Amino acid sequence: MRKSVSLLFFVLSGGLQAQTDYDAIRITATDVLPGIWYLQGDGGNIGLSTGEDGVFIIDDQFAPLTEKIKAKIAEFSSEPVKFVINSHFHFDHSDGNENFGAGGAIIIAHENARIRMSEDHVISILELDQLAYDETGLPEITFTEDMSLHFNGHTVQLHHFGPGHTDTDAVIHFVEANVIHTGDVFVRYGLPFIDVPNGGNLNGMIRVMHGIIGLADENTKIIPGHGELASRADMVAYVSMLETIRDRVYEGIKAGMTLSQITATEPTRGFAGGGFLNNENFTKIAYDSFFK
Ligand SMILES: [Zn+2]
8 A cells, every 4th residue: 555655656746766755754834824724744735723622634644644744733732633524535635544543533524535435446547556444544424515513613614516526525614714625626736637537527626616716705715635825816727727628628529539639739738737647648537527
């Protein structure tokens, strides 16, 4: 399993030559608002809330990092982690589940996330195995459309706007604080990965993005799945990119072109670069999205 995780890191990092050295990873914390941070190390951004009710986190990265993550949280609170919310089932966001679950945290996720975490999976394009978690790593509380937590003075709403990055996605909205953790529906590494075989699709991702944008205003602080803190305007630009590429691919499909013919028109022109997806593999994702 660790081998798979390292390979994912290899791919997500755009081709680092070495396997992940977890001993070398540092966990950093960035202030969002008083009592809310996001932590970065390796894998997806971790949302953190501390306060009178204790500690909860959104996502928990890779299992070898759990102790470092706990040590960073201890700088802000002496309480143990009470809840872990998973933004979706991918292991760069949820591989700490077994550790946090064994430590007494209650894991919350979309119903489909529990189902997918209960089974072995291959993550498409990356061709990586994600093996089933044991019982301690599985969500104990699941939801299908919406649910709310009332914790640390926040109303924390979890929304599932339908399939997007996967069919397990949760958007986490701190209503009064005006903070949203988007999971991997919104990322800042370039063209986004969409896990089509595991229920994601481009049109869905666009629909979910409009749902998130509808929750936001110009003051909303957006914690993306990967990358730095963002704004509503950043999300508007991102969804515009997705729509432009989607429309270019659809024009090709309507004209009866094959995938390779559409790829040759470079539907991602003007946008590609920065991440591990390129014109070829992102066009395939967009194309496949029309046939799922
Ligand atoms: Zn993901």
